[in-house]
Amino acid sequence: MATVLDDAARDAALGELTGWAGDRSAIRRTVHVDGGPQAMDDVLAKLEVIAREMDHDPDTEITDGDLTIVMSTHSAGGVTELDIEYARRVDALLG
Numbered sequence: 001m002a003t004v005l006d007d008a009a010r011d012a013a014l015g016e017l018t019g020w021a022g023d024r025s026a027i028r029r030t031v032h033v034d035g036g037p038q039a040m041d042d043v044l045a046k047l048e049v050i051a052r053e054m055d056h057d058p059d060t061e062i063t064d065g066d067l068t069i070v071m072s073t074h075s076a077g078g079v080t081e082l083d084i085e086y087a088r089r090v091d092a093l094l095g
Helices: 007-015 036-054 081-094
Strands: 027-032 059-063 066-071
Touching: 007 081, 027 081, 036 059, 036 066, 036 081, 066 081
Parallel strands: none
Antiparallel strands: 027 066, 059 066
C-alpha cells in the first residue's frame, strides 16, 4: 500500500512541478485549454492514457475552458508518490 507523503516530501515534490499546489489530502493543477471542446476532449483522452498506464485516476473538473486535475490516493488517505508521478507525467504532456 502507498504511504502518504510527509509535508516536507510533498512540498519538495511540488516545488519541482509546474503549477501544482496542494496539501496532505490532494494536489491540483488548473490549466486553460484553448481550442474548444475537441481540444479539451483530446487532453482528457491523453490524461486517460496516463491513468490507465498507472492504474491511478485523477478527479477532473471543467469550467469555461479550464481543466482542474486533482490527485489523491484515496486508499492511503492523501498524497503519495503515485500522485506525484502522475503530476510529473501531466507536466511532460502539457509542457
